Amino acid sequence: MAQKPSIPKGTRDFLPDEVAKRNYIFDTIKASFRKYGFEPIETPSFELTSTLLGKYGEEGDQLMFKIFPRGNKLRPLLNATETTIDIISKELNIDYNTNKISDKALDKLTNVFVNRMAEEVLRYDLTVPFARFVVQHQNDLSFPFKRYQIQPVWRADRPQKGRYREFYQCDADVVGSDSLIYEVDFILLFDEVLSNLGLKDFTIKINNRKILAGISEVLNASDKIIDITVSLDKIDKIGVVGVKNELTKSGFSDSFIKKLEPLFDLRGSTKRKLKVITEYLANSNIGLEGVKELLKVIKMVQNLGLKNAKLEFDVTLARGLNYYTGAIFEVKANGVKMGSICGGGRYDDLTGVFGMKDMSGVGISFGADRIYDVLNELNLFPKNVDASLDVLFINFGEKEQDACLKFIKDLRANNISSEIYPSPVKVQKQMKYANDRGVKYIALVGEQELEQGVIELKNMQSGEQQTMSLEEIITHLTH
Amino acid sequence: MAQKPSIPKGTRDFLPDEVAKRNYIFDTIKASFRKYGFEPIETPSFELTSTLLGKYGEEGDQLMFKIFPRGNKLRPLLNATETTIDIISKELNIDYNTNKISDKALDKLTNVFVNRMAEEVLRYDLTVPFARFVVQHQNDLSFPFKRYQIQPVWRADRPQKGRYREFYQCDADVVGSDSLIYEVDFILLFDEVLSNLGLKDFTIKINNRKILAGISEVLNASDKIIDITVSLDKIDKIGVVGVKNELTKSGFSDSFIKKLEPLFDLRGSTKRKLKVITEYLANSNIGLEGVKELLKVIKMVQNLGLKNAKLEFDVTLARGLNYYTGAIFEVKANGVKMGSICGGGRYDDLTGVFGMKDMSGVGISFGADRIYDVLNELNLFPKNVDASLDVLFINFGEKEQDACLKFIKDLRANNISSEIYPSPVKVQKQMKYANDRGVKYIALVGEQELEQGVIELKNMQSGEQQTMSLEEIITHLTH
Numbered sequence: 001m002a003q004k005p006s007i008p009k010g011t012r013d014f015l016p017d018e019v020a021k022r023n024y025i026f027d028t029i030k031a032s033f034r035k036y037g038f039e040p041i042e043t044p045s046f047e048l049t050s051t052l053l054g055k056y057g058e059e060g061d062q063l064m065f066k067i068f069p070r071g072n073k074l075r076p077l078l079n080a081t082e083t084t085i086d087i088i089s090k091e092l093n094i095d096y097n098t099n100k101i102s103d104k105a106l107d108k109l110t111n112v113f114v115n116r117m118a119e120e121v122l123r124y125d126l127t128v129p130f131a132r133f134v135v136q137h138q139n140d141l142s143f144p145f146k147r148y149q150i151q152p153v154w155r156a157d158r159p160q161k162g163r164y165r166e167f168y169q170c171d172a173d174v175v176g177s178d179s180l181i182y183e184v185d186f187i188l189l190f191d192e193v194l195s196n197l198g199l200k201d202f203t204i205k206i207n208n209r210k211i212l213a214g215i216s217e218v219l220n221a222s223d224k225i226i227d228i229t230v231s232l233d234k235i236d237k238i239g240v241v242g243v244k245n246e247l248t249k250s251g252f253s254d255s256f257i258k259k260l261e262p263l264f265d266l267r268g269s270t271k272r273k274l275k276v277i278t279e280y281l282a283n284s285n286i287g288l289e290g291v292k293e294l295l296k297v298i299k300m301v302q303n304l305g306l307k308n309a310k311l312e313f314d315v316t317l318a319r320g321l322n323y324y325t326g327a328i329f330e331v332k333a334n335g336v337k338m339g340s341i342c343g344g345g346r347y348d349d350l351t352g353v354f355g356m357k358d359m360s361g362v363g364i365s366f367g368a369d370r371i372y373d374v375l376n377e378l379n380l381f382p383k384n385v386d387a388s389l390d391v392l393f394i395n396f397g398e399k400e401q402d403a404c405l406k407f408i409k410d411l412r413a414n415n416i417s418s419e420i421y422p423s424p425v426k427v428q429k430q431m432k433y434a435n436d437r438g439v440k441y442i443a444l445v446g447e448q449e450l451e452q453g454v455i456e457l458k459n460m461q462s463g464e465q466q467t468m469s470l471e472e473i474i475t476h477l478t479h
Numbered sequence: 480m481a482q483k484p485s486i487p488k489g490t491r492d493f494l495p496d497e498v499a500k501r502n503y504i505f506d507t508i509k510a511s512f513r514k515y516g517f518e519p520i521e522t523p524s525f526e527l528t529s530t531l532l533g534k535y536g537e538e539g540d541q542l543m544f545k546i547f548p549r550g551n552k553l554r555p556l557l558n559a560t561e562t563t564i565d566i567i568s569k570e571l572n573i574d575y576n577t578n579k580i581s582d583k584a585l586d587k588l589t590n591v592f593v594n595r596m597a598e599e600v601l602r603y604d605l606t607v608p609f610a611r612f613v614v615q616h617q618n619d620l621s622f623p624f625k626r627y628q629i630q631p632v633w634r635a636d637r638p639q640k641g642r643y644r645e646f647y648q649c650d651a652d653v654v655g656s657d658s659l660i661y662e663v664d665f666i667l668l669f670d671e672v673l674s675n676l677g678l679k680d681f682t683i684k685i686n687n688r689k690i691l692a693g694i695s696e697v698l699n700a701s702d703k704i705i706d707i708t709v710s711l712d713k714i715d716k717i718g719v720v721g722v723k724n725e726l727t728k729s730g731f732s733d734s735f736i737k738k739l740e741p742l743f744d745l746r747g748s749t750k751r752k753l754k755v756i757t758e759y760l761a762n763s764n765i766g767l768e769g770v771k772e773l774l775k776v777i778k779m780v781q782n783l784g785l786k787n788a789k790l791e792f793d794v795t796l797a798r799g800l801n802y803y804t805g806a807i808f809e810v811k812a813n814g815v816k817m818g819s820i821c822g823g824g825r826y827d828d829l830t831g832v833f834g835m836k837d838m839s840g841v842g843i844s845f846g847a848d849r850i851y852d853v854l855n856e857l858n859l860f861p862k863n864v865d866a867s868l869d870v871l872f873i874n875f876g877e878k879e880q881d882a883c884l885k886f887i888k889d890l891r892a893n894n895i896s897s898e899i900y901p902s903p904v905k906v907q908k909q910m911k912y913a914n915d916r917g918v919k920y921i922a923l924v925g926e927q928e929l930e931q932g933v934i935e936l937k938n939m940q941s942g943e944q945q946t947m948s949l950e951e952i953i954t955h956l957t958h
Contacts, residue, residue: 005530005615005833008599011523013612015619016626019519035891037898039866040498044490044645045524045601045631051484068545068597118547120487122524133492136484140494142915144901147495152524166523179901181884188888303881304888354484387518402782405660409667409783412514419516422623422658436621 010157010165020387022168022372025197026150029170029366032193036185038148038172043129045152046120053121055128055353063155065165066118122154126171127350127363134175135354143176143359162369173363175351180293183327183346184300186364190331190342191309197371198380201334202341203310207317208294209324209345211277214287215315218280219259224252226318232263233316240264263315270298270313277315293326323347329364333374341370388438390477391418391457394430396446404445407455407470414474418443434460441477489636489644495866501647501851503864504676505629508649508845511672512627515664517651520626522608525599532600534607534832542634544644545597601633605650606829606842613654614833622655622838641848652842654830659772662806662825663779665843669810669821670788672845677859680813681820682789686796687773688803688824690756693766694794697759698738703731705797711742712795719743742794749777749792756794772805802826808843812853820849867917869956870897870936873909875925883924886934886949893953897922913939920956 007013014022030040046067053061123129126149134145150170157163172189174182190204212229216222227250231243238246243264247257262280266273274295281287294313301311309331319328326346333341344364351359375381391411393404404420411418421430434442444456449467457473458465468476486492493501509519525546532540602608605628613624629649636642651668653661669683691708695701706729710722717725722743726736741759745752753774760766773792780790788810798807805825812820823843830838854860870890872883883899890897900909913921923935928946936952937944947955 005611006527007523007530007611007615008525008527011525013523013616014521015616016518016520019521023519031894034866035894035896037868037871037896039495039868040502041495042493042498044486044492045633046487046490046645048485048487051486066547067601068547122546132484132486136486137492137494142912146898154524166525177901181880181899181901184884185898192891300881300884304884387513389516389518392516401660402779405663405779405783412671415510415514417514417516419625419664420660422656422660433621 008165010159010163012164012166016387020385021375021381022368024381024385025368025371025375026168026170028196029193029368030148030150032189032196033148033172036146036172036189038146038174041130041133041147041149042151043123043126043133043149046122047129047132049118049121051132052124052128056124060124063157064124065122065154065156067120067122068118123151124155125153126151126169126365127173130171130173131350132354134359135351135356138356144174144179144182145176146172146174148172162373164369168368170366170368171363173361175359175361178326178346178348178360180297180300180327182362183293183297184304186329186344186362187297187301187309187311188304188306189364190329191306193366194309194331194333194342194371195307197375198378198382199333199374200308202308203312203332203334205312205314205317205330205332205340206294206297207314207328208290209326209328210286210290210293211281211315212290212318214281214284214290215263217284217287219256221256228260228263229316229318232266235264235267266315270311273313273315290326297327319343319345323350325349326360327362336374336377338370338374341367341374343367386438388440389419390416390439391441391443391473392430392434392437392439393418393420393443393445394427395421395424396444397424400445400447400450403450404443407443407445410470411474411477414478416474416477443473487644489638489642491643491645499864499866500854500860501847503860504847504850504854505647505649507675508672508847509627509629511668511675512651515625515651515668517625517627517653520609520612520628521630522602522605522612522628524631525601526608526611528597528600530611531603531607535603539603542636543603544601544633544635546599546601547597602630603634604632605630605648605844606652609650609652610829611833613838614830614835617835623653623658623661624655625651625653627651641852643848647847649845649847650842652840654838654840657805657825657827657839659776659779659806661841662772662776663783665808665823665841666776666780666788666790667783667785668843669808670785673788673810673812673821673850674786676850676854677857677861678812678853679787681787682791682811682813684791684793684796684809684811685773685776686793686807687769688805688807689765689769689772690760690794691769691797693760693763693769694742696763696766698735700735707739707742708795708797711745714743714746745794749790752792752794769805776806798822798824802829804828805839806841815853815856817849817853820846820853822846865917867919868898869895869918870920870922870952871909871913871916871918872897872899872922872924873906874900874903875906875923876903879924879926879929882929883922886922886924889949890953890956893957895953895956922952 049066052064130147130149134141148171150168152166152168154166156165159165172186187204187206194202212225213222215228216225231246231250234246235243244257247260262276266276274291278288278291281291298311298313317328317330319330324345325348328345329343330340331342342364344362346360346362348360349357350361393408395401395404401420401424408418408420421433431442439460441460442458444458449456454467454469455473456465456467457476528545531543609626609628613620627650629647631645631647633645635644638644651665666683666685673681691704692701694707695704710725710729713725714722723736726739741755745755753770757767757770760770777790777792796807796809798809803824804827807824808822809819810821821843823841825839825841827839828836829840872887874880874883880899880903887897887899900912910921918939920939921937923937928935933946933948934952935944936947936955
């Protein structure tokens with residue numbers, strides 16, 4: 001019985017048209033990365049378990065794809081000095097003689113096996129492998145080291161619309177400098193790449209973790225900062241009263257909410273917001289440092305100018321990743337229902353865990369899958385982004401075929417993609433094939449054309465048909 | 480304690496210079512694939528175990544990287560109606576109460592776990608996933624379907640020089656036609672791609688599985704054909720007598736070797752070889768069919784001409800993969816110690832296992848890693864293939880920096896990669912950085928240049944230094 005073919009859930013096949021569109025996005029991003037001085041690196045698809053495990057919190061460890069090793073790896077588990085049943089019973093603290101194993105116990109047993117056996121795991125993001133790379137190759141790199149990396153990552157997440165188990169990340173990072181020039185460069189990069197992709201209306205939100213630390217300091221509540229930013233984020237939707245109600249429901253005291261009150265007024269222009277937050281943070285050194293950095297970055301960006309992006313200070317922007325310590329970014333396409341399409345921020349110590357201290361860095365990531373959906377929705381993919389054939393020659397038989405193959409050789413030498421239908425079947429069938437494949441032109445060389453040394457060229461879009469010499473066709477198609 | 484960072488054995492990190500060189504190879508191959516009418520597809524990095532397992536023989540099954548599933552998958556193994564010890568004992572037929580488990584038993588136990596648990600495996604090659612893709616998407620494709628695919632594959636092979644556990648394959652295939660035009664196109668493709676990469680001296684070896692089948696028929700020994708081709712292959716090295724001795728040692732009878740004798744004369748020009756083989760196969764229909772196909776392909780190629788490749792009929796070329804049924808190819812770079820750098824062939828039924836019968840196809844593969852090594856050895860990578868920065872501005876302080884950032888913006892707008900050193904440290908340190916990074920030019924904008932609105936540009940290779948306006952620099956660097 002033949003298998004009905006399918007692919008693992010959460011993964012995707014890409015057809016030629018999709019690959020062409022995706023490459024258009026990747027190539028646009030790469031071109032700008034290069035112009036901004038970032039150089040490409042690549043790391044292996046899987047890393048040692050010890051490199052990645054524990055770097056993304058408990059959820060990350062669970063979502064990491066683990067790889068079976070080859071050969072005899074059960075020895076540590078099934079120790080020769082104990083029976084299998086003994087060691088498993090001890091691990092799980094369960095009496096197996098009752099003949100009952102609960103699902104929970106099985107889960108635990110699975111974990112015991114997996115964690116003892118897996119020596120390698122698929123890349124979960126590009127950041128930790130990058131940190132490992134920097135430390136491992138530090139003697140071959142010049143710092144500040146600016147790299148970009150466009151590779152797939154894997155997460156065993158529950159698949160849903162727009163969330164895949166295999167997807168590409170497009171990252172640029174610089175490590176080894178705390179200069180704010182790089183924050184400025186990344187904002188310009190967001191603006192340039194997204195403008196080059198045809199986006200006209202998008203907002204780069206910026207905040208600074210030091211500002212959030214300052215707010216925590218003022219409120220004396222560092223563990224509550226996420227709850228607070230989440231609530232503040234809703235002001236536009238549910239109003240000040242709504243936010244206050246929510247905070248009360250979440251168990252915050254009236255006096256605490258009172259101390260929070262000035263932040264309810266963090267609306268309007270970035271300039272106005274900066275004034276409010278500066279006053280609010282008057283007694284927090286770290287908070288004021290965050291404001292100062294933010295101000296400097298915004299000024300430099302204004303000085304250089306942006307093409308299409310709006311730059312907006314958003315104090316509710318927190319970003320989950322706990323390694324960020326300075327500026328944080330997020331980009332949203334306006335007028336499209338879609339989460340952030342880019343993000344990033346500064347981190348003070350990414351390489352410390354691998355033994356290299358005091359390497360400040362800052363990086364950004366383009367969400368290629370979301371950008372793809374946005375471009376599709378806004379119909380922004382250029383017409384010439386496709387992988388389809390330029391010229392298909394209709395096959396009229398062996399004699400004509402030999403002539404066509406020579407024409408084809410010359411067309412290809414002029415960078416025009418072309419081929420001949422492989423057999424002299426009915427012209428109708430060949431035309432249908434050309435149509436189905438989205439071929440741009442078909443070329444007809446029958447007996448008469450063969451005699452005159454010409455080619456009948458038909459534009460498949462307009463239907464227009466012309467008799468031309470090979471040289472005329474080359475000129476026509478390359479200009 | 481910080482971890483000493485490393486990567487799994489058999490995998491590689493690629494530094495910027497290596498990525499640039501690899502991309503040069505991939506881009507060259509892609510450009511020709513496109514011109515020849517092949518369209519790109521991509522498939523997931525892992526497939527369902529049922530899709531790949533059993534498709535590459537026993538060795539392939541063992542070398543496949545298997546992925547741990549999430550959650551409770553031990554249930555089928557640790558059945559609730561039996562104790563763990565019972566079921567494991569039964570699987571292995573071993574008495575665990577003796578407290579002894581041999582390594583062999585452990586291996587077996589590991590296999591039991593792995594085969595019951597793994598639902599997904601990493602891609603082992605691009606061919607089987609392509610077959611799965613064609614069957615799964617057959618309603619969205621037009622046949623003959625021509626695709627190319629450049630993606631990594633994974634094999635848990637013992638790593639050694641030139642053999643990695645993760646490496647890229649660059650494949651082009653066409654399915655849905657038995658026209659020999661495609662064989663011709665693939666030979667032209669080998670010639671074009673390798674010539675474009677700068678190779679001058681390489682040989683495309685061609686044979687046909689039908690010729691090998693014909694020889695088997697003549698000798699009435701279909702199971703011995705590989706032994707025979709392996710021996711014949713040594714004629715140039717050990718001579719006819721040596722080959723005869725070897726065959727005798729391998730247990731072939733004198734009368735069998737006598738029947739084989741005409742093949743010892745398969746030397747000299749392709750024309751001469753074809754004459755000898757035609758006579759030898761006079762009574763084998765399938766053999767003569769193979770010769771006829773071969774002859775037709777060679778004639779068409781001669782008619783169109785090759786740039787640099789030598790095309791050579793080699794009856795000892797067999798290629799291991801048992802799905803080939805017609806033409807087979809292999810390409811060797813002459814004057815370099817290196818196995819074949821490309822290969823391919825025709826197969827009559829690749830998609831049958833997934834339920835789609837009678838789809839003849841033919842495909843080739845470029846060995847990117849080996850081509851990389853050959854280009855390195857022959858020093859054929861073009862000078863401009865690198866990822867290094869065009870212009871680094873030296874940082875003299877805040878005022879100069881602001882001016883430089885504006886210059887940089889204009890340079891980038893003209894596709895010149897540029898940046899400024901992030902802080903005004905000693906010029907010597909900045910120059911060392913420029914040097915280490917392999918920057919092409921440095922730009923100096925001090926107080927004096929700032930006043931005059933000019934830039935001092937230094938060519939880091941020649942040492943030449945010139946005072947220029949921004950416009951002059953743009954002209955200088957883009958022409």
